[in-house]
Amino acid sequence: VSTFTLTDAAIERALAPDLHVAAPNDFTDQIAAAIAARPGRSAVWLLHPGAWRRQLPLATRMLLLLLLLGVLLVGAIAVASLQHRGAANGHVIVGNSTELLDIDPETGDTSTLVTNMGYLFAVTRSVDGSLISFWTSTIDGLALQIFGKSGGDVRQAATNVTPHPVGQGQIDVFSPDGRSLASGVMVGREQRILLVDIASGEGGLIGPPGAGNPLWSPDGKSIAFSWMLEGRSVLAVMAADGTGDPRVISGDLGDLDDSGTNNFSPDGAWVYFGAERNDFQESHIFRARVDAGGSEQLTFDMTAAAPALSPDGTLVAYADWSGSIDKRGVWIMDADGGNQHLLLADAANDGWSNDGEFLLLEWQPPNAPHELVVLRPDGTDQKTLMTFERSCADVCAKDLGWGQPRP
C-alpha cells in the first residue's frame, strides 16, 4: 500500500487556480444590472422595520417612476383621507431617495421639504412633529441632518459618522421633549450611541461601546438599547444622559440575539423587541421588564419579527415570514401575547396610525401588484392608498416610526 506525505506547497500547487482563471470582465456590470432590475430585499425589509425607510435610488428611469408614484400617492392618500376623515394622524413624510415630501392626507397637498442634498434615507420625526432628521449620502460621505418642520435651513448635526445599524431598527430617535436626538453610529469598528443636543448642536457619545438601536422611554429619563456584549446582542437600559452602569434587561434569550429595540409600552414598564437566531431560521417576539429585568416570550410557533405596539399599548402587530416570502403575513395579538391571529396574509407591517385606529400595511397578493393599504386592527375597512408594481421597500421611504407617536 502506498502512503504519501503531502507538503503544504504541493496541495497549493495542485489546487490553486491557474492564472487565467478569472471572472468575466463585465461581472460587476452584470451584478449592478441585476440588483437594479430585481425587486430585491423584500424579505429583509420585513425582518428589520427600520429598513423600510431607507431606499434605493440611482437609475434615472426609477426616478421617473418614483415621481409618477409620488403623484399617485398624493391622489391615493387624498382619497383615503376623505374616507377616513377625522383620524388625526397628521402629515406623512415620504422620501423618494432624492427629496423629502410632506403630504397632508386630509387635503392631498404636497410640498417639497428637502431636495438637492444627495441620497436621503432614515427619516425620523420628533414626537410633536416639529423636527425632522435624516441622513444624507454624498460623494463627501455621510451626514446626519436636522431641520425644523416649520421652516429654516437644514442643519448638519454630524459628519464623518457612519449610521448603524442600518436595516435593524431605528437609527435616530428624538427624545420625548424634542430637545435631543439619539443615533446609532459606528465609531471605528464599534457601534455607539451619539447624543445630540438640538438647541446647541453639542454632541457626544454616550453609553458603553457596543451600544446601538437607542429607544427613549416615554418619560425621557432612560434609553433602551441593543448592546453587543461578549459577542451576543442583548437588550439593556441606561440613564438618558448615558451616566451610570447600563443594566441588561433581556434576561436569558437562549441562543437568540436581540434584533433591535422596537417599542416601549406607554407606561414604560416593558420594551417589546424581536430576537433571532444567528442563522435567521428562528425568530420570536419578546417583551422585557424594564424594572425587574427578564423577558417574556410572546410568540412560539412561527418566525415572528418587527413588533409594533399600538399607541395605547393594548395590541401588538407583528410580521411572520414562515416559509416562503409569498406566505408571509401580518399578525396581531394582545399586549400579553394572547389572542394571536392573522390580520392579513401576504402583507408586511408598516406601523400604526397615531390614533391607533388603523394599521398601514404593504399588501403583496400573489400574482398581483402590491398595494399600500390601511385597515383596522379588527380586519375591517381595508382601503388601498396606492398601488405599485414592486416592493414599496424599493421605491418609497416613509417616516413611520413603528409605534413612535407622530402628529
Add this chain to the structure above:
Amino acid sequence: VNIDAGVLAEPLHNASLVTRAQAGDQVAFTRLIDERHQQLYRTAWAILRNDEDALDATQETCLGAWRELPRLRDPSRFDAWLMRSLVNHCRTALRSRKRVSVRELQLETSGGLEIPSRDRDIGESLAANDAIRGAFARLNAEQRTYLVLHYVEHRSITEIAAIVEAPEGTVKWRLSEARRALENRLARENR
C-alpha cells in the same frame, strides 16, 4: 453644530461603504463587489473546479449579499460574511449537481500515475498534481472548503473560524481531518 469630529471621524473605508450599501446605495455595493469578485471567483473555482459552477456561485453570492446585507450587524465583518456566503453556495452546488461527480470520475481515469514514495514531495510532477486534484474531487464539500481556505487562500485558523462560524479548535480538527482524508484518498487511488 459642534460634534467632536476628532472622536467620530471615520474615513470612507469599507465599513462605511457597507453601511451605505445596507441603506440601499447601489453604487457603494457595486464598488464593494468590484473590489472582491475576482477573489470570490477564484476561491469558488478552487472548490468547484470548473468555470460555470464557479461563476454561478459567485453571482449568487453577490446577489444574495445585496438582498441580505441589511441583516449584517457588524459592517467590519463584511468580508468574512461574504466569504461564508460563497462557501455555502459552493457547498450547495457540490451537493446538488450530480454532474460534478461525473467530472470527478473523468479526472480520476487518467491512469498510469507514478506516485512518489513517502519521502518525496508528491507535488513534484504534473502527474502528482493530477493525483491530488483527483483525490480532492472525491472529498466532500466541507473538506474541500477547509483545504482551499487554508492551503490555497492561506487564511489563518482564526479567519477560517470567522468564515465558517465555528470555534478555532473545531476548525483545526476539521482541517486536520480534511487533510487526512486527502491523504487517504491518494493512498486508496494508488493501491
